Amino acid sequence: MQFTRRELKDESVPVHPELNPRHPMVIFDDHRFCAGEALDVHAMPGPHMHSQIELNFLLEGRMSYWFDGRELTIDAGRLCLFWGMIPHQVTDTEAPTRFVCFYVPMAVFLRLANMDGLRDAIFRGAMVEALEVRSYDREIFLRWREELLSGDEGLAEIVRNELTARLLRIARDGWRDLREEGSAIAGFHAMETERARHVEGMLRFITENALEGIGVKDVASDRGLHPNYAMTLFKKAVGHTINQAIARNRLDTAQSLLISTDLPVVDVAFESGFGSVSRFYEAFSRRFHDKPTVFRKRMREKGLATAASNWSISAQGASGAG
Numbered sequence: 001m002q003f004t005r006r007e008l009k010d011e012s013v014p015v016h017p018e019l020n021p022r023h024p025m026v027i028f029d030d031h032r033f034c035a036g037e038a039l040d041v042h043a044m045p046g047p048h049m050h051s052q053i054e055l056n057f058l059l060e061g062r063m064s065y066w067f068d069g070r071e072l073t074i075d076a077g078r079l080c081l082f083w084g085m086i087p088h089q090v091t092d093t094e095a096p097t098r099f100v101c102f103y104v105p106m107a108v109f110l111r112l113a114n115m116d117g118l119r120d121a122i123f124r125g126a127m128v129e130a131l132e133v134r135s136y137d138r139e140i141f142l143r144w145r146e147e148l149l150s151g152d153e154g155l156a157e158i159v160r161n162e163l164t165a166r167l168l169r170i171a172r173d174g175w176r177d178l179r180e181e182g183s184a185i186a187g188f189h190a191m192e193t194e195r196a197r198h199v200e201g202m203l204r205f206i207t208e209n210a211l212e213g214i215g216v217k218d219v220a221s222d223r224g225l226h227p228n229y230a231m232t233l234f235k236k237a238v239g240h241t242i243n244q245a246i247a248r249n250r251l252d253t254a255q256s257l258l259i260s261t262d263l264p265v266v267d268v269a270f271e272s273g274f275g276s277v278s279r280f281y282e283a284f285s286r287r288f289h290d291k292p293t294v295f296r297k298r299m300r301e302k303g304l305a306t307a308a309s310n311w312s313i314s315a316q317g318a319s320g321a322g
Helices: 106-111 116-123 137-149 153-173 190-209 216-222 227-238 242-260 265-271 277-288 292-301
Strands: 053-067 070-075 079-083 088-104 128-130 175-177
Touching: 053 137, 079 116, 079 153, 088 106, 088 137, 088 153, 106 116, 106 153, 106 242, 116 128, 116 153, 116 175, 128 153, 137 153, 153 175, 190 216, 190 227, 190 242, 216 227, 216 242, 227 242, 242 265, 242 277, 242 292, 265 277, 265 292, 277 292
Parallel strands: none
Antiparallel strands: 053 070, 053 079, 053 088, 079 128, 128 175
16 A cells, blocks of 8 residues: 655645554545455554545455444445545454455546435445345456456446446435444443544534535534534544544535536635635645646546546545555
8 A cells, every 4th residue: 555745734634644653544545436456354553534435345254343433343245335534444353354345436426316315325424235235246246346456447437337327226225324223432431432422523514514614613613612622632533633624525525526517616616615716726736736727627538527427537646445
């Protein structure tokens, strides 16, 4: 796994674990439609985030997630998906545990029709489980993984279409939010549980309100906390600051709007929650290594904004797993 060192003044990027081992939060600068290379699942040293929608199909074994302030356990044969911007961590596995993992860019997910309920739930922090898993899903998911990892773009295009169709079937066939049955911070004592609930509430408030003119005081006020305490609690729990979390939500929204709409860049900046166009340009260029106008042009040259059936998205950066 490859990491990129950044200037710590960038508030959209958390402290790198090599620079601050106490907070092993990893943000993958990768926005591709891709498959995870590893089949074996192992416990992670800490939570991480990424901008895609993640799908996990568990082939065998059992795995436990720390997700959105809860501990969730998934058994073999289950298919789950969630937004990678919700801090998540595999905390335990029952060896051997193997899964197939796919990453779907937010821009692709936003364009899918007839998915309002599912899409809204995921962007509000749901861990979604498909209610219908077919006998052939195991074989198909393994084949999709092999074909995406093969480097054959023709096969990858077919997989992108087939996998997005599978997402539409999940929305049609039914799903549930696993958080409703997950234990809240299992094994924590009362004080830690209360703190975890505060962090969960702050994450949810940021996700739902990042496009408004919110700041640390608003996030803290929503939980009835002093701003200084809220900042300390949030940073200790997830490894990056409240302002970094707000910035990342805004930048991911801006990326999607640039790809999927014809809004002028000025409008994209304000629709994404930036009060200053110059601040938007600075933050966007630092995160995506392109000016917004250049980024949009590059994406359109790849056919991303003009062909709804063309799901080919590539971006600079390292690929993540999990």
